[in-house]
Amino acid sequence: MTLGKRALLLIFPVVLAGYLLAALSVHFAEKRSIRALEQAKLSQRLEHVAAVFQNEIQRSKGFLTALLNSNVLRQFVSETDERYRFAAHGVRLQESIKSLSDDPIAFISFSVLNSRMEVEYYFENSWDPFAEIDRPQRELARRLIAGKRLSDLTYLEPTGERPRIVYSVFVDPVTFGRPMPSNKSGALLMQVAVLPDRFLAMQAALKKEYGADIVLQPWPLAVTDTLSASVPLGTQLYATIVVPEAHFEAQMLQQKILLGLGALAMSLLSIWLIVLLIRRFITGPIARLDANVTAVMTREHDEITGTGAVGEIGRLTQNIRELHRQSLESLRLVEQNSWTDTLTGITNRGRFNAAAAGIVDNVLSCGDKCSLLFIDIDNFKFVNDKYGHDVGDDLLKRLAARITECVELISKRRGQQPALIARLSGDEFAVLVRSQTGDGTLREMSSAILALFDGGFEVSGTRYPVTASIGVAICPDDAVTVAELISNADAAMYQAKTGGRNRSARFSRALKDRRTRQSQIQEELRALDPNEQFHLVYMPIVNAYGQVVGCEALLRWQSPVLGNVTPDEFVPIAERSGLFAKIDWWVIDKAMSDCHQLKALFGPETVLAINISSAELHSHAINDHFSECAERHGLEPQSIDIELTETFAVKVSDHLRENIEQLRRKGFRLSIDDFGAGYTSVQQIIDYAADTIKLDRVLVSNLTASHALPVLKAVVALCHAKDMAVVGEGVDTPEKLAMLTAAGCDRFQGYLISKPLALEDLAIWALSRTVRHQEERRSPGSLPRTAGMASAENLRA
Template sequence: MTLGKRALLVIFPVILIIQLIAATTAYLTQRASLLGLEQARLAQQLSALKSAYLDYEAFNRSVLYSIIDSEALLLFLRESDTAFRNETLGLRIQQSIRSLSNTKLTFVSFAIVQPDGTPAYYFESSLSPFATMNATQQRIVREARQSSAVSGMVYVEEAEGGPLLLDTDFILPASSSRPLPSQRAEAFTLQLAVRPERFIKLKRSLEQEYGAPVEIAPQLAPIEPGLSADMLLSRSLYARLTPAPEYIAERLRTLGLAFLAGGSLMCLISIALLLWLIRRYVTGPISELDDQLTDLLLCRRAALDEPSEGGEIGRLTVNMKTLHERNTAALQRIQEISWTDSLTQISNRAHFGILASSLYEQSIEQHKRLALLFLDLDNFKQVNDQHGHDAGDALLRMFARRVQGLLRQHRVHHPDSETAFARLSGDEFAILLQTGTGDGGLPALCEALLELCRGGFSLDDRVYPVSVSIGTAWYPDDADSITQLLTRADTAMYQAKAEGKSTVVAFSAALEQHNDRMRLIEDELRALDGEAQWRLVYMPALDREGAVVSCEVLLRWHSPLLGTVSPGEFIPIAERAGLFPKIDSWVIDHALADYPRLVELFGRQVILAINVSSAQLTDDRICRYLIERAAHHGVEPGRIEIELTETYAAELSSDTMDVVQAIRQAGFRVAIDDFGVGYTSIQQLLEYPADTIKLDMAIIRRLTRPDMQESLNALVAFCQAQGKRVNAEGVDSLEKQSALLQAGCDLFQGYLISPPRSLAALRDWMAVRNRAEGALRLEQLPPRAEVLAG
């Protein structure tokens, strides 16, 4: 039987079936595309609805903020003459609203409600001169006063006259600032309401088009899968549109009929055309070309033969030969590029994943151990920020070359081990080390990597103090998958960072428990009630005569779930999670409330020292809060000292320096805490806007040794020469106190004098001191150091 007849007998039924399958597949694909298109269109419609809603919400918020910041509102709140306030100042507020309002809005209202719930002023855009707040507006005001939420934007579907969008806020008349949730009872309530006509019109248009209502609610119930779209209009408001079933059924029916007719016609045309083409062009020459291609695909030959005849098949052979050669070269080049980091010329993350999977599978099959070293360069960001990315790139290339050379030496000394090195991202690198039953020289390799970076990197006559932190994890000891191995090595690396950088930390169960506890502490900090779980203690500081001149307030936390959590544990977590504004506000408010009791104990000149998170110094909100709270509690700013850590002070930018200067200009004192543990230069010390330098207990421990007395004298004298008072922390022995007295230190603070105490315990401590001083007056006075120690 000839090849033509065979083609006819074989291809006819095959093409018929293929065409039918193709038509059916195309229908199903098009059906899915239609559903997807309708779904996308539905989502787009809801996006337009959301955009309309957000326009009104943004209008509400901007107008209300503008009114809150306006001079007319401040005069209104502070004016005692009701008639003048409502007629003159009320008119100015109306003019402000009209100037900010869109003329297309059919309804705009603004209300000011007094702390007792009585409307102080109400204005709306209706023609009625006797308009008052409706029941919905009054209900929203009451609910906002009782809520602890910050946002006050509410959408009400069933309101008098139609849907309303209401924004509610509060303001303290005395300070013209927004109150805490606990202060809302003494604040005026401001409410702006608009009728979102364009939003309502668009919503009704969608309901008419799709034959189904648009659901709008704070929470939507689950529905069956199908054509439907949900959209988050705002932080707590959702919209859902589920078209009626007949909406999509008609479109699918029309599509099915069209594909049935079109598929049948295309099937017949394709069969006829393919049979003709096969008979004319393919039957003869294709057999030889097919044989060559088969051999090429099976790797039995390296290239196609040169064509022996012209025509389409000849040109096709030439083109396929050229395409094969180009594809082979391109694939080889693509593989090299896709697996190589363009900067360091080592493996990249994608290639590392392939290498890791391969070594992991080998380790399973051959019962070998696999170690992962996660490397992160310390202080690399400072290199990029201070010296530019060119310097950072050169440093990364140098580091990669050094590590490659180190790994070559390691393989020479440990021939049974296998390594892989890759750059994962930025300044993060990873090393895989496969070995038999031993450690494969991992400790020596880690030490060599640390040594590689000791002394930093020298580039262009400049030394960059960049080191490396390393986290390690083993398979199968620490992980049972390559993903878990990478995660746990990364966890160990972050622990190495936390322990001071330039060190190696191996993953352990204790480290995992530590990380779990850190996550639990963060979750508890986000949800805790400060009034129930936080308390304040105070640590007094004495002058050279033994008098208490200041008290540092310290926060203590006892969690019902975690028990007592030390500040050293939860404060870094709170700073990293951005929770310190909440903590600082609570501490400042309650410490200032306690200040009169400190005055009762130690006199009117006692200074209250409050630690403030460095993250709070990015803008002047902390300064305004301090001023407002000090005025609220009646405490003079000069009696309050704000403590900043020395590590942060060494990195003061122009913006944060402005905030610190603003705090001092407001009358508050500023102290640099933990001095001696950072990287402060003499020039920076001269520029510090500080009244007090608090020497850290670590430097006190070193400098109070007899052989360091002169250095201690010089340090104290230098600080005092700049007009700064010196406070020594960590005074826990008479020897240290005596050395500090000899050096001329101004203040003394530590467990020798008093540990942190509650106000009640401070009262008892002071009573004991007073009785001891009374007894000492009747006897010969002991040395000064013993007097201070009490």
């Protein structure tokens, strides 16, 4: 099937379906609109009919009122001489009736009857000079005389006779007014009957148009979904018309046919235009291109000739021509690149895994050994970020070349098989060597690689501050698969980093045990219930006067399986494995639930410090959790101090900064913990959006040991200039306390004051401080402390 036919078969049903769907939508929309329009039209026409009918009623009422107010009728009724009354007054009354009629040929009748049903006068405007009151009107008069009503309006619609509107009134022959009900028997019944010609004509027109007649009935039409209308004509008289549903469906059928034919016609026209355009601009050039490519494949031609097309088809022709020319070269490059690292030119991870698997299988089958050196470049990210990616790439390329050179040189000199050298990722390299343990090969290769970084690594005459950490694992002593070999060598490499970097470490049983314990800790963290195994201890924070102004919540874990697990051990594992979220949330909720007891011990201004993982601040959920917990426990946000490690500022992002600012806008305090333990710079101190800076215990110890009071004063002064309070951590000797006090430190925390205590023990500690203060006040000769000068005894008290 050609492309044109396939396009026709695919496009035509879609276009036809689209037009039909549009026609169907129009039909349903128009159906409701047409029904509503027909309903409004029917109601309007029926109201017009009712207006005409009401006009006829008013005409009959006005006619009778005019006769009652005329002297002619009075004289006719009061005349006692019957012959004279008919001869003289009857003729005058007839003339009056004719003069009151708007249309001289329109039917109108006037009759006067007494209570005995005797017709005292009757006249109708017709061609019959001997006309008499007919039987239906006599029956109406008899009912009225027998009834109690003094006036009546009736529409007489007798079978086979003319329908009339009859207006009847009882008149007192003496006063010519309405008679008293008790005197009705002596009153005259006067009736005016008119023929509603216009009403009848409109009724016939409606019946012809809608196929339904107007029904007059004493009640209105009930509300239905059919096309119908009902209007009042008079007292207890309603005109109703109900149109058969077939009338409306006939209109809709005609619309359906027109819409269907229109959709089909538009579909055929659209398809014709689309096919014409596709053939002209798409399928035609593609067919010519297909013929050219086929000719090249069958070797009828050497090159693909141009199709004369422009745009995408023309560019496609040129691209296919170029692809044909470069196909062999491309295949060669693909094979080369699939096994080679594009940056360094050495073996990549995929090729290394495949080749290493073959080497491992071989040494296992022949009882030989092989060793893996896992090399990681220390501080490479620092160089890459500071000097640029071009320098980083150049460094990696030079390093790969030098590692390859020294490894090949050692292998060749020792007469060993060539080593497998690969770049596994980023700044990680691997060297797989087939050698026996104890022959010195691994030691020599490790030393040679580490020697490349003596005094930094040189690239183009510049030395960069990078070193290497090497982990070594041996097959089959340490692993029997490539995955295990890489994993164990990676663990040994991290052991080398921990040991000080720029060194090598061999995978050992102790390291394996440590990895096993780390896995156990991770599994226990994943399955534990924090309420059962976690608990909090609190470490007081005091000001220069020894007053407790805050407490830092510290997490402790007593595992039934692992025993006591320190935070330094499980916190990094929880952060790496993404399990720290539930720990942070539990700590926040639990610490806030204890906050009221802390305030009861140390005063309502006591601030609760809570440590959280910086990674959690990348989510808006932690903000909502802080607010929800504070509200649930009835705490002001100002009572909560959120502590973050200072290293978060090294990699702060706009999103993280916004989350921190949201917490501060809600009223929460922010502290930078462990200040001086990472890569803090003066610029980062200036940029910190924090309320408090906590000097790390290592920084405090170093500055105290070197007696660098001016440096410490400068750091504190810089923090004070940024409106930040300064807390000295690790205050465990009076010398540290004295130096921090002299430097202007605001608050202090450490074992000299108190170790972390459970809430119950903290209450005992607070009570003992209170007792000690009271004893000091009662002791004779006690001297007051100078403001701002704290002592170890004062802080411990």
